[in-house]
Amino acid sequence: MLFQEFLRAPTRVATVTASSDALVTAMLAPHRLDGPRVVVELGAGTGRVTGALQGHLRGTGRHIAVEINPVLAERLADRHPGVTVVRADAARLPAVLGEHGVDRADAIVSLLPWAAYAAAPVPRLVADALAPSGTFTQATLRGFHLLAPARRQAEDLRAAFGSLTASPTVWRNLPPARVLIGREPH
Template sequence: MSFLLEFVRDPMTVGAVAPSGPALARVATAAVPSTGSPIVVELGPGTGSFTEPIQRRLAGRGRHIAVEVNAGFARKLAALHPEVDVVHADAADLATLLAQRGLRQADVVVSGLPWAAFTENQQHDVLSSVVATLSPHGVFTTFAYVHARWAPPARRLLRSMRSRFDEVVISRTVWANLPPALVYYCRRPTKTDVDVTTR
């Protein structure tokens, strides 16, 4: 109910009427290493659908930083997961947020952001911040709803990701999610700010 309430209050930053389901969360967080001490950044965690599986995969290792622009979600998430560094901030400021913590790069960035609600400039700024802070062998994951995959914002997002990463792999459809979704795995950031969203 709190998710729906936040959507009604601010649909442009929440972007969905319900949180992602467990099946989608498993697929979206599969890139989080089960060994080592990775730095994992979660963008737009909302009520924490991806937060718990990330924590399970980390099992006390590495660092988990969650960046949430909605103040209500950020407060609740911090209370539920004191082991997570929850930051009330804009994802476009990721480089600054990492620098403030003495970090230069992230090993994995998992996004739950509502891309369809973003303007072209917002998409550009967030993706640029991800590319600028992701390690050369890092992985960026995000998802799209199947029914909206061919809508202009979703197509623009995919073009933008392909212009910024050497590899973009699309998962099988997660039918168990409501609505069905798919996950993009983006690897090897190019570190260039080429954008083809206007083509």
């Protein structure tokens, strides 16, 4: 299904493989997920992160998954009845949170591709949506950090967060990836 959707919108879907367990673990490790939390996913895709987050939350807190692709969003909603799946552009994040009565998120987990960052000020939007103690994670491909979109993404994230670090490379993901971790939203 991901391959089919990639053929329809290659720059938006941006991958033909679902995130590996190793990448999902690296995406969630920086977050505090004990106790009731408000968690937001951006570009939830096939739902690998969605399922893992539901396992951590154990029926507590709020979990909102934003996905622009109608086929993937419908599938997510069918598979994860405990998650508020919103078919929307991540650029509408403030409106989406407002419409669902969420003031601030404790954790934002993003699988958004560079194209989404080029189209909207994603770092600013997520920093504004996070609680002061909240954390943001973004999966990013390894080895492309010198390309213009990757440099712009890192620069914009650095401007939006007091602390921006990167996980070790997750070699067991196809393609190898790392996780950018934003803390202390400005």
